[in-house]
Amino acid sequence: KAGVTQTPRYLIKTRGQQVTLSCSPISGHRSVSWYQQTPGQGLQFLFEYFSETQRNKGNFPGRFSGRQFSNSRSEMNVSTLELGDSALYLCASSLGDRGLAKNIQYFGAGTRLSVL
Amino acid sequence: GEDVEQSLFLSVREGDSSVINCTYTDSSSTYLYWYKQEPGAGLQLLTYIFSNMDMKQDQRLTVLLNKKDKHLSLRIADTQTGDSAIYFCAERTNSGGYQKVTFGTGTKLQVIP
Numbered sequence: 502k503a504g505v506t507q508t509p510r511y512l513i514k515t516r517g518q519q520v521t522l523s524c525s526p527i528s529g530h531r532s533v534s535w536y537q538q539t540p541g542q543g544l545q546f547l548f549e550y551f552s553e554t555q556r557n558k559g560n561f562p563g564r565f566s567g568r569q570f571s572n573s574r575s576e577m578n579v580s581t582l583e584l585g586d587s588a589l590y591l592c593a594s595s596l597g598d599r600g601l602a603k604n605i606q607y608f609g610a611g612t613r614l615s616v617l
Numbered sequence: 618g619e620d621v622e623q624s625l626f627l628s629v630r631e632g633d634s635s636v637i638n639c640t641y642t643d644s645s646s647t648y649l650y651w652y653k654q655e656p657g658a659g660l661q662l663l664t665y666i667f668s669n670m671d672m673k674q675d676q677r678l679t680v681l682l683n684k685k686d687k688h689l690s691l692r693i694a695d696t697q698t699g700d701s702a703i704y705f706c707a708e709r710t711n712s713g714g715y716q717k718v719t720f721g722t723g724t725k726l727q728v729i730p
Contacts, residue, residue, distance in 0.1 A: 505659070507659075534718075536720075543720065543721070543722040543723060544705065544720040544723070546717070546718070546719070546720075557717060591659055591660065593660075604709070604716060605650075605662055605665065606662070606718060607662070608652075608659035608660040608661070609659050610657075610658055610659045611658075611659050
């Protein structure tokens with residue numbers, strides 16, 4: 502069974518540009534969560550999508566948005582990039598059903614975004 | 618609110634035991650997890666414990682949970698150089714009807730040969 506796949510692995514952008522990151526979850530998983538990881542702030546939750554709907558949201562500005570497609574693949578978009586957006590962006594997938602309390606998250610290798 | 622804290626750094630000698638500690642504030646946590654992150658990689662689930670358990674052992678890993686003190690620890694027996702990584706604890710809680718996972722700040726484990 503293939504794991505969580507994130508593309509691209511590395512990205513270099515300049516301030517003011519926008520960027521789209523992609524995440525393909527494990528087959529059968531319907532929940533995709535996005536996290537931002539930086540040395541200073543650690544792992545911060547961005548949002549979670551389940552069955553094409555945003556189900557949970559962290560405390561990030563509206564420049565950060567996402568969507569999920571009918572095949573559960575998810576994209577994350579950041580508009581008007583700032584230097585502080587440089588980070589490792591991690592995607593995690595899980596079965597997502599609320600009744601499954603364990604609902605283990607499986608992580609992709611991440612996309613390393615550098616904003617110059 | 619949820620807050621999960623860990624010490625930033627731990628250094629041990631190869632063959633010794635490592636103990637990584639974690640404290641959390643939300644008493645409604647259902648499951649607690651330990652993840653490992655190697656350089657340039659995503660997070661890999663190591664083990665998890667249900668909140669009504671005190672201990673879970675899985676080969677070299679032992680998880681201890683003190684729910685009264687909201688303290689979680691991960692003990693790695695016979696630590697190897699391949700165990701060098703950042704270790705994250707995380708708790709799953711119910712937040713507004715949704716389940717949410719909050720991660721700790723991560724502990725960097727350095728294993729000295």
